[in-house]
Amino acid sequence: MNMISLTNISKSFHVGKASQFVAVNDVSLDIEPGKVTILKGPSGSGKTTLMTLIGCMARPTSGRIVLSGMRAAWMASEEPAGVEITSLPERFLNDIRRRTFGFVFQQFNLLKGISVLENVMLPAYPTGEDHREFAKRAGVLLEQFSIARHASSPVEWLSGGELQRVAIARALINDPSVIIADEPTAHLDTALSREFMTIVGTLKKAGKTILIASHDPIVFDSPLADRVVEMRDGVITSSGPKP
Amino acid sequence: MIKTHRIRKSTVFLVLTIVNVMAFSLLMLHARSVQGRAGELLASSSRIARELQLTDLCLFTEARYTRHPAMGDVHAAFQDHPIALEHFPSGSLVPAPLPLVR
Amino acid sequence: MNRTIERHKNILEFSLSSLLRRKTKNASLLAIYTLIVFAIASLLFFLSAMKREALLILKDAPDMVVQRMEAGRQDLVPLSYAKEIAALRGVREVKPRLWGYYYDSPSGGNLTVMTAEMPAGFIKIGSGVSRLRRATAADVIVLQSYDNEVPLMLEIEEVLPYESELAAADLVIMSELDFRKLFKFPQGHATDLALTVANPRELSTLAGKIVDKFPDARPILKSEMLRTYDSIFDWRGGMMLVMMIAAVLSFIIFAWDRATGLSAEERKEIGILKSIGWETSDVLLLKFWEGAVISLSAFFFGVIAAYVHVYFFSAPLFQPVLKGWSVLYPQFKLVPAVDTYQLGVLFFLTVAPYTFATIIPCWRAATIDPDAAMRS
Numbered sequence: 001m002n003m004i005s006l007t008n009i010s011k012s013f014h015v016g017k018a019s020q021f022v023a024v025n026d027v028s029l030d031i032e033p034g035k036v037t038i039l040k041g042p043s044g045s046g047k048t049t050l051m052t053l054i055g056c057m058a059r060p061t062s063g064r065i066v067l068s069g070m071r072a073a074w075m076a077s078e079e080p081a082g083v084e085i086t087s088l089p090e091r092f093l094n095d096i097r098r099r100t101f102g103f104v105f106q107q108f109n110l111l112k113g114i115s116v117l118e119n120v121m122l123p124a125y126p127t128g129e130d131h132r133e134f135a136k137r138a139g140v141l142l143e144q145f146s147i148a149r150h151a152s153s154p155v156e157w158l159s160g161g162e163l164q165r166v167a168i169a170r171a172l173i174n175d176p177s178v179i180i181a182d183e184p185t186a187h188l189d190t191a192l193s194r195e196f197m198t199i200v201g202t203l204k205k206a207g208k209t210i211l212i213a214s215h216d217p218i219v220f221d222s223p224l225a226d227r228v229v230e231m232r233d234g235v236i237t238s239s240g241p242k243p
Numbered sequence: 244m245i246k247t248h249r250i251r252k253s254t255v256f257l258v259l260t261i262v263n264v265m266a267f268s269l270l271m272l273h274a275r276s277v278q279g280r281a282g283e284l285l286a287s288s289s290r291i292a293r294e295l296q297l298t299d300l301c302l303f304t305e306a307r308y309t310r311h312p313a314m315g316d317v318h319a320a321f322q323d324h325p326i327a328l329e330h331f332p333s334g335s336l337v338p339a340p341l342p343l344v345r
Numbered sequence: 346m347n348r349t350i351e352r353h354k355n356i357l358e359f360s361l362s363s364l365l366r367r368k369t370k371n372a373s374l375l376a377i378y379t380l381i382v383f384a385i386a387s388l389l390f391f392l393s394a395m396k397r398e399a400l401l402i403l404k405d406a407p408d409m410v411v412q413r414m415e416a417g418r419q420d421l422v423p424l425s426y427a428k429e430i431a432a433l434r435g436v437r438e439v440k441p442r443l444w445g446y447y448y449d450s451p452s453g454g455n456l457t458v459m460t461a462e463m464p465a466g467f468i469k470i471g472s473g474v475s476r477l478r479r480a481t482a483a484d485v486i487v488l489q490s491y492d493n494e495v496p497l498m499l500e501i502e503e504v505l506p507y508e509s510e511l512a513a514a515d516l517v518i519m520s521e522l523d524f525r526k527l528f529k530f531p532q533g534h535a536t537d538l539a540l541t542v543a544n545p546r547e548l549s550t551l552a553g554k555i556v557d558k559f560p561d562a563r564p565i566l567k568s569e570m571l572r573t574y575d576s577i578f579d580w581r582g583g584m585m586l587v588m589m590i591a592a593v594l595s596f597i598i599f600a601w602d603r604a605t606g607l608s609a610e611e612r613k614e615i616g617i618l619k620s621i622g623w624e625t626s627d628v629l630l631l632k633f634w635e636g637a638v639i640s641l642s643a644f645f646f647g648v649i650a651a652y653v654h655v656y657f658f659s660a661p662l663f664q665p666v667l668k669g670w671s672v673l674y675p676q677f678k679l680v681p682a683v684d685t686y687q688l689g690v691l692f693f694l695t696v697a698p699y700t701f702a703t704i705i706p707c708w709r710a711a712t713i714d715p716d717a718a719m720r721s
Contacts (some may be wrong), residue, residue: 057620060713086674094622094624097622103620109621111617114362114363122359123622124355125355125627126352127624128349128351129348129351131351131358180688249527252362252365259346259642260641263649265648270649274656281680285394285401286508287508288508288511292405294461295406297400297402299402300399301457301471301511301514302667303671304514304671305669307446313406313565313573315573342466
């Protein structure tokens with residue numbers, strides 16, 4: 001069963017203006033559940049855009065994205081055939097995004113002045129879930145990433161590697177089945193990048209589907225990478241061997 | 244295991260707000276109960292006012308013309324000259340009687 | 346339902362964390378804000394209580410007071426006026442009043458001297474006078490008469506009760522005989538005339554008749570006295586207006602600060618929140634709570650402090666203004682008069698604008714696409 005399936009996805013910006021450009025051009029791709037998929041390519045190749053489309057952050061200009069094997073609050077039961085997300089209304093899309101995807105950003109995007117614990121819990125706040133529940137989960141995640149002793153310190157006191165782990169913990173707070181990471185190692189040295197890949201390994205073992213955009217050899221040459229998809233100028237140049 | 248469930252700030256704020264609302268309500272009740280007893284509290288004022296046919300509160304005793312604002316006329320405040328500067332601070336709080344200004 | 350409450354509580358939690366980041370700034374904001382609410386609410390409470398007291402006194406005031414003017418100044422009324430006015434139709438009673446002001450040079454206080462049915466040689470004094478002269482019942486007070494010969498020695502029969510201070514703090518009540526002696530007051534004259542009429546609705550017609558008969562008379566109707574107090578104690582004019590202008594100006598400054606103060610930092614944060622799954626409405630709710638936490642707290646702190654200030658401590662902060670230069674100031678305890686409508690207006694004027702001023706500038710920032718944070 002395919003987890004995420006993209007069919008003829010295109011995304012254009014500034015449509016109808018002189019500056020119009022096509023960031024993603026007619027991409028079709030299946031992303032397998034429980035695997036590590038790497039999107040490789042130079043900057044401007046459309047990796048990030050493709051990931052925002054998959055992560056329900058933006059809608060494609062054309063094409064279809066079908067998610068299967070997930071369940072949103074508004075669904076009576078799990079849809080066996082998958083849900084076509086491109087045409088869903090905003091709030092349903094948001095709901096899917098919150099439950100299905102966890103994001104790790106290049107700049108980490110942590111909020112300054114706010115404690116580590118609260119930064120990790122932030123994505124759970126608007127879900128209306130009982131605070132005790134997600135606070136417990138956050139505690140477990142902080143333990144797991146050995147940043148528990150910093151729980152109440154503001155994030156700016158932490159080192160780069162610790163910030164990285166806080167960002168990953170935050171991505172995991174709503175227990176998503178898919179982790180999307182955009183250039184996660186861009187600001188890390190080799191040791192920390194390797195540490196990141198170790199964490200990816202544990203997540204993979206936990207059954208998460210992982211999608212990483214990167215042009216860092218430590219990432220795409222890693223034995224953990226099940227599949228490397230290469231992109232250039234908005235199109236897939238090599239979709240790698242299916243695992 | 245770290246302690247993640249301490250007393251939440253939002254709880255503190257909500258409790259504070261409830262305390263505020265309660266204090267406010269208590270004060271309103273206080274106002275009510277004092278008003279209930281207002282008759283006896285104000286009885287002596289009332290009696291004196293009736294007996295002496297008083298017309299004004301004894302608020303501004305600093306000058307003759309501010310002592311009985313209800314009895315004043317338009318120029319009462321300007322005893323010396325219509326555009327003389329106000330001598331007394333309360334003069335600026337007590338406008339000329341409304342029906343006369345018109 | 347539960348989820349909605351939890352969502353609010355969670356977002357409120359983050360609002361508080363967010364506010365606590367700029368502790369000093371937000372604490373001083375809260376302090377200034379509380380101070381403004383405190384000042385306005387104090388004034389509201391004070392004025393409505395004062396108005397009540399004034400109305401209470403005016404309730405039993407004469408229906409009409411007739412003064413006589415001489416060359417534009419108030420002068421004594423000949424008693425012959427009283428007789429003629431009493432003969433007018435509709436007049437039930439005319440009572441010549443004898444009263445005046447006595448400047449007590451040793452203490453520097455202005456006393457109001459009034460007359461009542463009393464044995465000569467005795468006086469009743471208001472508790473303010475008692476304080477000023479340090480004299481109580483059975484003491485003798487010396488007043489300098491206009492006669493320049495003999496000072497008047499008067500024995501205090503009674504000090505008027507403390508509760509009546511607001512009406513009678515500066516009163517000295519004496520017999521007519523002593524009054525005339527004190528001021529060398531001419532026989533056959535009174536200070537003014539107090540009228541009682543049969544039908545209050547005929548008051549203005551009657552006033553017209555009096556002026557026709559005596560062009561130098563100045564009738565003051567009870568309704569005019571009421572209006573005078575209304576204009577002093579009305580919260581939309583007089584003292585209140587000055588305060589209101591100051592308060593409104595400070596709100597504008599606040600709002601301006603908020604409206605223009607959406608920093609790049611704040612904008613970036615909103616982007617991050619959107620990217621990790623917050624919806625536009627969640628961000629606006631966050632901003633709503635940020636504004637409401639400050640303004641709601643300020644409202645309650647301010648109003649509660651104002652109530653205590655005015656009704657428990659008799660508005661000590663207003664006393665310098667009200668007192669002015671007067672030596673004799675009543676010590677009063679106000680009976681609470683709370684106008685819910687006024688409080689409602691105050692609530693709306695304080696909580697609503699600030700909260701809106703917090704939300705509005707974020708409106709646009711909150712609608713940015715969730716992927717914006719990823720591509721910056």
